[in-house]
Amino acid sequence: MGRFHRHADGTAHEHGDDQHGDGGRHDVGDHRGYRETGAARVDVLQNILAENDRIAAANRSAFAAAGVRTVNLMSSPGAGKTTLLQRTISALSAQLRIGVLEGDIATSIDADALAGLGAAAVSLVNTSQGFGGECHLDAVMVRSALGRLPLDDLDLLVIENVGNLVCPAEFDVGEHARAMVYAVTEGEEKPLKYPVMFRAAEAVVVNKVDLLPHLDFDLGLFLANLKAVNPQAVVIRASARTGEGVEEWCRWLAGDRGSVKLDGGNRARP
Amino acid sequence: MHELALAQAIADTARKHAAGAPVGRVAVRIGRFRQAAPDSLSFSWQLLTEGSELDGCELSIEHVPAVITCKRCGAGTKLDWPILQCRTCESTDVALVSGEEFLVVAIDLLEVPHGPVPPPR
Numbered sequence: 104m105g106r107f108h109r110h111a112d113g114t115a116h117e118h119g120d121d122q123h124g125d126g127g128r129h130d131v132g133d134h135r136g137y138r139e140t141g142a143a144r145v146d147v148l149q150n151i152l153a154e155n156d157r158i159a160a161a162n163r164s165a166f167a168a169a170g171v172r173t174v175n176l177m178s179s180p181g182a183g184k185t186t187l188l189q190r191t192i193s194a195l196s197a198q199l200r201i202g203v204l205e206g207d208i209a210t211s212i213d214a215d216a217l218a219g220l221g222a223a224a225v226s227l228v229n230t231s232q233g234f235g236g237e238c239h240l241d242a243v244m245v246r247s248a249l250g251r252l253p254l255d256d257l258d259l260l261v262i263e264n265v266g267n268l269v270c271p272a273e274f275d276v277g278e279h280a281r282a283m284v285y286a287v288t289e290g291e292e293k294p295l296k297y298p299v300m301f302r303a304a305e306a307v308v309v310n311k312v313d314l315l316p317h318l319d320f321d322l323g324l325f326l327a328n329l330k331a332v333n334p335q336a337v338v339i340r341a342s343a344r345t346g347e348g349v350e351e352w353c354r355w356l357a358g359d360r361g362s363v364k365l366d367g368g369n370r371a372r373p
Numbered sequence: 374m375h376e377l378a379l380a381q382a383i384a385d386t387a388r389k390h391a392a393g394a395p396v397g398r399v400a401v402r403i404g405r406f407r408q409a410a411p412d413s414l415s416f417s418w419q420l421l422t423e424g425s426e427l428d429g430c431e432l433s434i435e436h437v438p439a440v441i442t443c444k445r446c447g448a449g450t451k452l453d454w455p456i457l458q459c460r461t462c463e464s465t466d467v468a469l470v471s472g473e474e475f476l477v478v479a480i481d482l483l484e485v486p487h488g489p490v491p492p493p494r
Contacts, residue, residue, distance in 0.1 A: 145390050147477045151382050151401065238374040269408055270375035298455030299408050331456040334465050 155274060158242035162249065162277025169254035171202070172358050173262065175278035177300065180266030182286040183310040185213045186343040187352070188261060189220055194353050195259070196221030199360060202257040204228065204248050206265050208236035213263065226251045230265060239270035242277055258360050268293070272303040280358060282306040287315060291325040298332040306337040306355050313342040379409055380417035384427055386477045395483040398431040405439040406455070406472035439472030 214227040230237035283304040341348025443459035
């Protein structure tokens with residue numbers, strides 16, 4: 104194992120025990136402080152995101168203590184997360200108390216779109232500091248929003264992440280499950296280009312299927328690509344615009360809150 | 374895009390473990406299935422450490438290939454593509470055995486603080 108040390112002439116470098124050809128004699132160069140155990144290398148072996156994960160675990164405990172199922176919803180910009188959420192809140196708010204944590208680089212446009220639809224609470228996190236902003240939510244940002252959410256009065260919390268197919272997949276924010284919205288206008292190859300995101304999602308909502316007659320999109324090819332990177336993914340075909348598939352999505356979203364009845368109770372979970 | 378956040382996390386970890394000692398190098402291990410563009414991470418690291426106590430500290434990145442083991446035939450496959458399929462028997466019933474590493478492995482200190490050596494007992 105190479106070790107860093109500094110010589111009397113001010114140079115610093117690393118080498119194994121005998122690369123000075125001096126038999127590893129420690130009276131050559133300045134080896135002060137080097138113990139024979141090689142104490143200059145400090146083994147860390149810690150996950151790069153350990154601090155984020157620690158806070159995410161605390162968030163998860165807070166959600167669990169309040170009895171709130173929390174889902175992290177991710178997608179590229181424009182795939183239809185907010186429109187799907189509007190449908191979702193309208194469909195579920197009579198049965199479940201839903202909160203939304205809205206993550207956006209800037210503006211309150213999405214949060215405003217959800218207001219008044221029957222959600223128990225909508226909390227906005229803007230990730231920007233001046234121009235530009237973080238491309239994802241992390242556990243600290245979500246923790247900062249918890250104080251503004253009445254967790255004890257919620258059954259379900261949806262965290263709408265920043266629109267981005269790369270970064271959000273790397274950051275645990277304390278959710279219980281992850282889902283993504285994918286629009287058929289995005290192209291069949293996306294699972295192969297963004298495998299980490301498609302692997303991170305337990306459920307993939309294939310949105311905008313009402314557009315299929317107007318597109319060259321090959322749904323079979325997309326599903327094969329998705330299966331190649333994430334064989335276990337739950338696939339839900341939907342159109343947030345027409346409402347197709349929204350019921351199936353709501354059932355998945357409600358998860359262990361699954362005694363939920365949609366549409367007056369005639370479509371109870373089997 | 375999130376490499377600056379990663380560089381910050383790496384720097385925080387290095388500082389914590391260095392406990393005030395100057396750090397010459399930080400070694401990280403990143404699997405192919407993680408998303409950290411090496412150039413962007415190195416650039417972020419330089420940007421972030423300049424002028425700080427980690428100024429001049431080298432970030433050494435070790436990449437780990439993505440490898441799967443087939444649960445059906447037992448063969449191992451090193452992946453060039455993110456397709457989780459056994460190259461030998463084409464089964465998709467596989468386990469990812471490496472490629473998701475995301476570790477600060479070690480830090481190399483330039484000097485070890487050397488307080489008085491405790492007397493032998």
